[in-house]
Amino acid sequence: MNASLTDSAALGRRIRERRRALGATQQSVADSCGVSRKFINELEAGKNNSSLGLALKVMGVLGLGITAAQPQSQNAKDYGREFAATLAAKDYRFALRLIGDYAASSVADGRPSLTSVPRIDDADYLVALAAITRWIATTTGSPAPGWSLRTKRSEAPIFPAEKIHPVGSRMKELIRQGTPPDLAAMNVWIRERDLATV
Known part of the structure; x- marks a missing residue:
């Protein structure tokens, strides 16, 4: 084995x-x-x-x-740096797209690309990225990076889409129904289908 x-x-x-x-x-x-x-x-x-x-x-x-661990794909990005720059610029629309890109790329590589804690100032996004990283690890059957396991669950629900526009209660319920358990456990709410298509 x-x-x-x-x-x-x-x-x-x-x-x-x-x-x-x-x-x-x-x-x-x-x-x-x-x-x-x-x-x-x-x-x-x-x-x-x-x-x-x-x-x-x-x-x-x-x-x-x-x-040997699978090598990163030729198209691998430094997602930590990308998220830091995007969030520093408060470009939440692009940050939401970047979540989908990060999830899809990592699943294609067979493991989470964010192996170390990203240096970002947005606490909600840090928890969201930890939850997504755990989901990627579960989906690919790879180990979750330690930083994602050490990140604590958010006390308040995190809906990353709310950084762009208000999300009504009916839409929140739909998002909750489609959120994978790894994200829900961290109180982060993003539909699984949106992780690769945001």
């Missing part, structure tokens, strides 16, 4: 998932590999100080291999 890995945390999660799926304990894997249980614990926790050779040995015992 191969694992597509992007960082030590993803490797640790994958090893823990596989160990649990096999019904093995950290100690039994450690004994099979000739390492301490502490090493297995730190490896599963994604600590960067783990030996690559020993990590590969653990993966071998668990039947895991490594595959």
Whole structure:
């Protein structure tokens, strides 16, 4: 079984998932590999100080291999910079289109393109981008970047379209009905069909 890995945390999660799926304990894997249980614990926790050779040995015992992550497409953009410039200019119409472009491009690449937190001042858009990034990860079966997982849910509902024009209660209900669970969990409301066509 191969694992597509992007960082030590993803490797640790994958090893823990596989160990649990096999019904093995950290100690039994450690004994099979000739390492301490502490090493297995730190490896599963994604600590960067783990030996690559020993990590590969653990993966071998668990039947895991490594595959290269998919490269970004030739058309990949620096979406963090694009969103920062667009929102700084308060061009919300283009920002809404950029959401669709980001979602479609990332799904085509098989993983979220925003791998680090975008440097934007608009808190609502930051939560919206985190929610969309989580949706992309779920849709593509890839790991969600840590920044998107650390971003907290909005207390107030976020409808990005409201930055352009008022959205009535009837339209809000339609948007809510078509919003994917990853976005709804963050209190961000965008229809799934609009993510690629905004």
